[in-house]
Amino acid sequence: MNIATIGTSTITVRFVEAVRKSGKLTLAGAYSRSAEKANKLGAPRVFTDLEELAGSKEIDVVYIASPNSLHFEQALLLMKKKKHIICEKPMFSTAKELEEAFKTADENGVFLFEAFRNLYTLNHDRLKEAVEKVGTVRHSFLQYMKYSSRYDNVLAGEEPNIFSPKFSGGALVDLGVYPISLAVSLFGKPKNVSCHVTMLPTGVDGSGSVILDYGTHTCTAMFSKITDSYLPGEISGEDGTIVIDHVAPISTIEFTNRRTGDQEQLAVQEEENDMIYEAEAMAAIIESNDQEKYAHFRSVSEIVIHITEEARRQAGIVFEVEK
Amino acid sequence: MNIATIGTSTITVRFVEAVRKSGKLTLAGAYSRSAEKANKLGAPRVFTDLEELAGSKEIDVVYIASPNSLHFEQALLLMKKKKHIICEKPMFSTAKELEEAFKTADENGVFLFEAFRNLYTLNHDRLKEAVEKVGTVRHSFLQYMKYSSRYDNVLAGEEPNIFSPKFSGGALVDLGVYPISLAVSLFGKPKNVSCHVTMLPTGVDGSGSVILDYGTHTCTAMFSKITDSYLPGEISGEDGTIVIDHVAPISTIEFTNRRTGDQEQLAVQEEENDMIYEAEAMAAIIESNDQEKYAHFRSVSEIVIHITEEARRQAGIVFEVEK
The missing domain is CATH 3.40.50.720 (NAD(P)-binding Rossmann-like Domain)
Structure with a gap:
């Protein structure tokens, strides 16, 4: 193709x-x-x-x-x-x-695909399998927070695209969608969402937190383009806890058994350029007309946009296209 | 005395x-x-x-x-x-x-003191000084999540005090108050609060997340008595990021300068029994009739109970004394 x-x-x-x-x-x-x-x-x-x-x-x-x-x-x-x-x-x-x-x-x-590169990788699938090990999931925490050099422009009074409501920017939709899409891929659609952000003078968020309430489990996602974070991600259940180094790419997956304290390393070595996985997966879905896999990724995109839209509503972030 | x-x-x-x-x-x-x-x-x-x-x-x-x-x-x-x-x-x-x-x-x-042991320690004061280094604080994350052996009783259909609304129990008020009180001690009263929890059959929460919205900064606090966490705490600003090993006790405080990447270790070695610090501090305040310090700790207690009360209201946790 x-x-x-x-x-x-x-x-x-x-x-x-x-x-x-x-x-x-x-x-x-x-x-x-x-x-x-x-x-x-x-x-x-x-x-x-x-x-x-x-x-x-x-x-x-x-x-x-x-x-x-x-x-x-x-x-x-x-x-x-x-x-x-x-x-x-x-x-x-x-x-x-x-x-x-x-x-x-x-x-x-x-076919219409959203390039959530972190959902097509080998370690995404390893993580999905690993979640079975923690028993009833009771808490998860995922973040993507990285200081953007473009924030220096905001501090200088400018409005770069990525921080502009005219270009539908902000940390939530730019980086927040990584932890949120991973949560949706792993856990599906949350019952409720709460969001608070730090607003920038441009009218979009620079950082924030969103809680995805799954009823029997709360998932907390954090995002920022104005600070750096060194926090790993974590998925914890009654039987144990998984720690991942990051949401995109996922390089390490460590499971700790709560009762025994035993640890297992579950990640595999991936290609340095993780976009290879999405390119291959999307091409394969198109070629084989795989409607089942397509429906999954489509559903993730639909749930994620509903989450970020509701989160933006709560936080008062309005894009130019919505006015 | x-x-x-x-x-x-x-x-x-x-x-x-x-x-x-x-x-x-x-x-x-x-x-x-x-x-x-x-x-x-x-x-x-x-x-x-x-x-x-x-x-x-x-x-x-x-x-x-x-x-x-x-x-x-x-x-x-x-x-x-x-x-x-x-x-x-x-x-x-x-x-x-x-x-x-x-x-x-x-x-x-x-005098009436709430024994937030983590607020009276040497490293609490070191952390408060360190916060100056991160510049404008934009995000913080604090957690206390530890599987309680009493949760095994809940799983067996019992209602131990610590998980009972009759005894005003639950993870939020038992462990959540550690990260929340630390946030209040460092950052004061938040403008808004959002909370979601995982409810247990006893009628209190087993785990959850609360976002404290400070307007220019969001603080995320997580708590659980039904899962284990290995996440450190983090306070991040435009100039750098502080990572602490835990909220109670705080044993390590590491500051990373965003621009230079330089790291500093700011914690001191504390007594193994950190309750010594609160005992000494409270005795000193009573003896010297130090109204200024007393007003600070009193204010922290007042703000924390308002936060947990609002969080419980949102989460639907009702104690027996409130009925």
């Missing part, structure tokens, strides 16, 4: 590398408003007109890594021309957009 | 040891309904009648470590007879009880 890319930032470069290494997809095109920038990705064809990309017969799949606020319009245009979509997280700004996009995907017989 | 104790469990034994080591207080009496049990504490006088203890001229201070639901009645009786009180946490079941108790303390010219 031939794939084209939208966007030219670091993540696109990394995805292109993953495509090359995976061997399941062939890089056939690269779109950017700047031909010079797109050229650097090394695709055989460069597009500077999105309509032209949409109409191009040789492209089967498009990877979208433009600013968040552009994903929806671009995905819709491309799906209507029968392109499968792999879209960077957060895929869309609102649940309404997500619903309409999946409807459009269905109508046009194409 | 002469002190008497109420209660004969492990914590009282530990407090009696702290009193002996501190040298600031003299163990003069021990109360229990069982003279045999009280005898084991080695006090010169044993009381089995609370009125008798209250009326005893040689006792200046009483340390209360009875079941939570008895603290209020016992403290009031004793304060009316001019005894200073050091009461185990959680001091009272409701904010209303706490308010009435402090009023009674004032009227009788006695």
Whole structure:
């Protein structure tokens, strides 16, 4: 299958590398408003007109890594021309957009994937198996907190895309979706959500916490783009506790048996570029028309956007597209 | 000053040891309904009648470590007879009880202390100084989660005191008050609180999470008596991050400078029995009539009970005394 890319930032470069290494997809095109920038990705064809990309017969799949606020319009245009979509997280700004996009995907017989790279990895699946060991899960804690160099711009009075409501930015939707999507992948849809954030002068959050209430278990997720954290993640049950080094990528999974104190290391060594796993998995689902796996990932995207939308409502974060 | 104790469990034994080591207080009496049990504490006088203890001229201070639901009645009786009180946490079941108790303390010219042992230690003060180093605090995370052997009784269908609404039990008020009181001691009163818990069949919580929203900073506190956690605590700001090994006792305090990556170890070696620090501090405050320090600790108790009361309201935890 031939794939084209939208966007030219670091993540696109990394995805292109993953495509090359995976061997399941062939890089056939690269779109950017700047031909010079797109050229650097090394695709055989460069597009500077999105309509032209949409109409191009040789492209089967498009990877979208433009600013968040552009994903929806671009995905819709491309799906209507029968392109499968792999879209960077957060895929869309609102649940309404997500619903309409999946409807459009269905109508046009194409697949629409949100690139939660941490959910497609080997260690994600190892972790899912490991959760069985802790017995009744009673608490979990997951975080992604990393100081962004762009926050220096905010402190200087600017409004970089990633911290702008115009571009549907903020720490919750940028980094918070990693721990939240992992929780949803492992535990499903929570019954209730509570969220508090630290608001920035730009009108989006710089950091915050969300509690996902599963009734018999509470999951706490933290996110920040204005501080650094060294906290591991943890999933604990009545029989034991799992500690993971991080949510994306997951490099270590340690299980401690509460009664015996015995510890087991359950992670495997992964490829340094973890986007290989999502590229391969998505290509395989498209090729084999695997509706069951697709339904799972689609459901994760739907639940995550409902969580972040409710969290934003509680925290008072309003994106430009919602006004 | 002469002190008497109420209660004969492990914590009282530990407090009696702290009193002996501190040298600031003299163990003069021990109360229990069982003279045999009280005898084991080695006090010169044993009381089995609370009125008798209250009326005893040689006792200046009483340390209360009875079941939570008895603290209020016992403290009031004793304060009316001019005894200073050091009461185990959680001091009272409701904010209303706490308010009435402090009023009674004032009227009788006695001091009333909640034994948050983690707030009186050397490393608490080192941590408070260290917080200056992180710059604008943007996120903090504190936890106390330890599987209680009494939970085995709950699983067997019983209702041990510590998990009973009749005795004002549950993980939030038993262990949650450690991270919450530390947050209040460091950061003051939060603007908002959100809480979700895992309810047990007894009608109190087994574990949960609370977010303390400080506007410019969110603090997340987790607590559990039905799972084990290996997570450290963390306080992070724009300039760096502090990691502490635990909230009670705090044995390590590591500061990492975000820009340089330099790390500093800021904790000091403490006495193995950290109750020595509270015994000494409370005795010093009473002796010197230090109203300023007293006002601080009183304020922490007031804020903590308002937080746990609001958290219980949200989580639907109702104590017998409230019905």
